[in-house]
Amino acid sequence: MKVLIIGSGGREHTLVWKLKKSRKVKKIFCAPGNGGMLLDAKIIDIKADDVKGLSDFAFRNKINLTVVGPEKPLADGIVDEFNKRKLKIFGPDKKAAQIESSKVFAKEFMRKYHIPTAPFKVFSNAAEAIGFCKSVQYPVVIKADGLAAGKGVVIAKDYERAQMVIEDIMLNKIFGDAGERILIESFLTGQEVSIMAIVDGNKNFIPLLPSQDHKQAYDGDRGPNTGGMGAYCPTQFVSKELMEKINENILFPTMNGMIKEGITYKGVIYAGLMLTESGPKVLEYNCRFGDPETQVVLPLLNTDLYDLMMAAVNQKLSSFGSLSWRNATAACVIMASKGYPGKYSTGFNITGLRDIRDNNCLIFHAGTQFRDKRLVTAGGRVLGVTGIDKNLKLALNTAYRYVGKIKFKGAMYRRDIGFRALRPMKPINR
Numbered sequence: 001m002k003v004l005i006i007g008s009g010g011r012e013h014t015l016v017w018k019l020k021k022s023r024k025v026k027k028i029f030c031a032p033g034n035g036g037m038l039l040d041a042k043i044i045d046i047k048a049d050d051v052k053g054l055s056d057f058a059f060r061n062k063i064n065l066t067v068v069g070p071e072k073p074l075a076d077g078i079v080d081e082f083n084k085r086k087l088k089i090f091g092p093d094k095k096a097a098q099i100e101s102s103k104v105f106a107k108e109f110m111r112k113y114h115i116p117t118a119p120f121k122v123f124s125n126a127a128e129a130i131g132f133c134k135s136v137q138y139p140v141v142i143k144a145d146g147l148a149a150g151k152g153v154v155i156a157k158d159y160e161r162a163q164m165v166i167e168d169i170m171l172n173k174i175f176g177d178a179g180e181r182i183l184i185e186s187f188l189t190g191q192e193v194s195i196m197a198i199v200d201g202n203k204n205f206i207p208l209l210p211s212q213d214h215k216q217a218y219d220g221d222r223g224p225n226t227g228g229m230g231a232y233c234p235t236q237f238v239s240k241e242l243m244e245k246i247n248e249n250i251l252f253p254t255m256n257g258m259i260k261e262g263i264t265y266k267g268v269i270y271a272g273l274m275l276t277e278s279g280p281k282v283l284e285y286n287c288r289f290g291d292p293e294t295q296v297v298l299p300l301l302n303t304d305l306y307d308l309m310m311a312a313v314n315q316k317l318s319s320f321g322s323l324s325w326r327n328a329t330a331a332c333v334i335m336a337s338k339g340y341p342g343k344y345s346t347g348f349n350i351t352g353l354r355d356i357r358d359n360n361c362l363i364f365h366a367g368t369q370f371r372d373k374r375l376v377t378a379g380g381r382v383l384g385v386t387g388i389d390k391n392l393k394l395a396l397n398t399a400y401r402y403v404g405k406i407k408f409k410g411a412m413y414r415r416d417i418g419f420r421a422l423r424p425m426k427p428i429n430r
Helices: 010-020 051-060 071-075 078-084 094-101 103-112 126-135 159-171 240-260 294-300 305-313 392-403
Strands: 002-007 027-032 065-068 120-123 140-144 153-156 182-186 191-200 205-207 216-218 222-225 230-233 266-276 279-286 329-337 361-365 368-371 374-377 381-389
Touching (some): 002 010, 002 051, 010 027, 010 294, 010 305, 010 361, 027 051, 051 078, 065 078, 065 305, 071 078, 071 094, 094 103, 103 120, 103 182, 103 279, 120 126, 126 159, 126 182, 140 159, 153 159, 191 240, 240 266, 294 361, 294 381, 329 392, 361 392, 381 392
Parallel strands (some): 002 065
Antiparallel strands (some): 120 182, 140 153, 191 205, 191 266, 216 222, 230 329, 266 279, 329 381, 361 381
């Protein structure tokens, strides 16, 4: 079988790595790929948002399965185009992808189908939004409606900060058209966890292991939101009993709501949850695999990922059976360019990767390229270093040991990945 992976980040490198392990997959293409995928896939020079170019390539090369990594091509309707040409593709269509491409759509969907989330208000006028902020209880969360590469969510601790954020998003257009509308919602407290589930367009879904992301740029959850600076899996905060409640109160009504809306959602759905004192509540949905959550979840999956994806695409999850997991913990530390998620420089040599020969350490490339036979930095998030061991502390020790061996100018990374789980705390069962 031939597989096409769309995207160029660490998530897509992980998908390439995992799908290569399937006995059924004989050849993998990746468009546009990155410097770390060259040994496992054939790199195709087509941009991830070139819907026609990608569908033409898949048709000409008789691709058996296309897997979409990033959210933008999904929001642009790549699945709709592939479906028209009867090409198998893993991911939701444009209508279903609104669950991520429009935060307003997602929140109103949750309200309609009684899916627990924070109270919110929608604004399309900056002055009205700023006026509303004079009477709210702080902190509040302000979100751009559209796609903003994981950076369109800001926590405002006071009125002055809220006013500045609203003006930046709606008037200064720091996120472009994504800021035409904003959400202002109540701030939730608790442990944040990521739940990804494979879904097939019916009411069938198979959850993957829960993980915990670290979105802020700096240690102690300080600094601006990023696409994610590290993750670990599984997380102790989700017990078996709590997972059953998440299935019952969040995942099932989400899939049931999609069907009632006339939406056939196939692929993966990601629910970012806050485990509050009154139970789990949805912070956001994503319509694709999380990044860097994928770099810690898929290394623990024993089940053939190709088979799982094809079962979803063919709407046969009900007969797929349960998943098999490795009895271990995975922890990923993201190495980023200095200045990320703001302005940063690229083109710096990356050294030390050849010295890493440990089966318990996986290196997933994100912002890398080969230039003049040299591996150089080419993005904000450069590498994901994943350690695997029998518990979180050992997995983190492995990841950080090899992070210390990798060098490039301006390398930055958080030194406290997994810090919440390393504190003594009982699992939350509400």
